[in-house]
Amino acid sequence: MLDDLKITFHRTIRVPDNDETNDLPPSMGHFPLFSASDYAKKLPPNMAMKGGLFFPMYQHEAMWIEFESNKCYAIKIYVGNVNAISGEPATETAATSLRRRNLLKNNVNIQDYVVVPGQKWLDGIAVELGKVRQFVAMPVGSGYSVEAQATGEETTAGLQFEIIRLDPPLRKSEPDEGYTISIFISDEKTMDLSVNPSTTLGYVRGLVADAMGLPVNDLRLLYAGKHLDYNKTLHSLGITSGATLCSWERLFAGGCSEMALAVGGRIRQNINEHRKTTRQKTNTITFNVQILNSASFQSVTGRAPPPTPISAETYASYGFPFFTLSEEPTSVSGDFSSVQSIGQIDKTADPALNFPTVDAGTGLPLTDAEVEEVGFLNPKGAKRQFKFVWEMAQDINRAATTAI
Structure with missing residues (x-):
């Protein structure tokens, strides 16, 4: 369920x-x-x-x-x-x-x-x-x-x-103020994303997976060395402007x-x-x-x-x-x-x-x-x-x- x-x-x-x-x-x-x-x-x-x-x-x-x-x-x-x-x-x-x-x-x-x-x-x-x-x-x-x-x-x-x-559809309210976060992919590559406080981590994960050519469930994102809840918003997770998240791929x-x-x-x-x-x-x-x-x-x-x-x-x-x-x-x-x-x-x-x-x-x-x-x-x-x-x-x- x-x-x-x-x-x-x-x-x-x-x-x-x-x-x-x-x-x-x-x-x-x-x-x-x-x-x-x-x-x-x-x-x-x-x-x-x-x-x-x-x-x-x-x-x-x-x-x-x-x-x-x-x-x-x-x-x-x-x-x-x-x-x-x-x-x-x-x-x-x-x-x-x-x-x-x-x-x-x-x-x-x-x-x-x-x-x-x-x-x-x-x-x-x-x-x-x-x-x-x-x-x-x-x-x-x-x-x-x-x-x-x-x-x-x-x-x-x-x-x-x-x-x-x-x-x-939601009724229009005051727009969230946008900002940029970075995703560390490898030593040679970092990805910048435009987000806002109400963006969910799951949405960010989907964007990164698309860019890397991976199925979503094969990608993990970490912030401050921790696994986070993909259902939560960036604001609730304390991910603010200039934050850097790390990505890694699961291999099976x-x-x-x-x-x-x-x-x-x-x-x-x-x-x-x-x-x-x-x-x-x-x-x-x-x-x-x-x-x-x-x-x-x-x-x-x-x-x-x-x-x-x-x-x-x-x-x-x-x-x-x-x-x-x-x-x-x-x-x-x-x-x-x-x-x-x-x-x-x-x-x-x-x-x-x-x-x-x-x-x-x-x-x-x-x-x-x-x-x-x-x-x-x-x-x-x-x-x-x-x-x-x-x-x-x-x-x-x-x-x-x-x-x-």
Whole structure:
């Protein structure tokens, strides 16, 4: 729980990995979450260093993510170091800007985040308009993960979240008096930033991470030799004009007990578009959610792992349903052309299964004729430094104009 945002990781069945597209699979219970700091001495060192949370998964097990809140949030989700919505790397490069520029020329949406409320669930990576490929756990180093296929490396694994709350616009008050602070990056480089007393340290961290080409959660800032709360303002931390902060990068390595996310079958699911808003960004909150294989889970936590999940074949044999949700059409998906599903890599296709379909809102069964897209969602809210989709477009257009 962050503020009033609740994120739940659901166990589920693997949908058939073939040429068909499936309705939404059910929840088979929640994954238990544990703090990495509580088990730092027993976790693999690479997982202990990354911190955050972890939960157990079996090889080939599937999961989906649920979002619940009353306030508005924008959320970036990274599978390893690959954005689950856009397919772009967490550390953006010149190639990222070029790809986005070409997409904008073709009037393609470059949104790389989800907006809550509005986006109730995320079952996988956004491979096509209105379709995702299911999140499925595979061992780090196996070559199946989205990260390994998209980048050729597997340095991060697990999931990373970047979250900002979107507040209603503030009434204008007396402006804060601006001043300059410095960020010590290396012996040869110092970065000066214009700030004001109400600027949060998290906002400064985002600017520095962008300038250094790092994911926000890989950067640490120290002042007077101390780690500080990124949620607090510079004024409350006593960081005044002429102050110098030090930056350092956290480095991680891989590990054999760690799981990464690959993808399986297709699921019908829209990524809700974020329409332009006047809501104000707050500071970015980032955290890791790591995945430990179930074979190592008991030795780390002293608890028995959850039972193995039910198969799709068994679920179908009992006549249990999949679910559908009426959604407005979407223009949001990513470029995952280099990513194959487990079945595609193994050159196998799961048999087609017939599941009855139930409306996720009413719980009533649907006939095939009733399963249609209906416009009813109009997500509120706005969305590293964390940029809204229109801000990314403005940056790209500005860079193109400057280059002429």
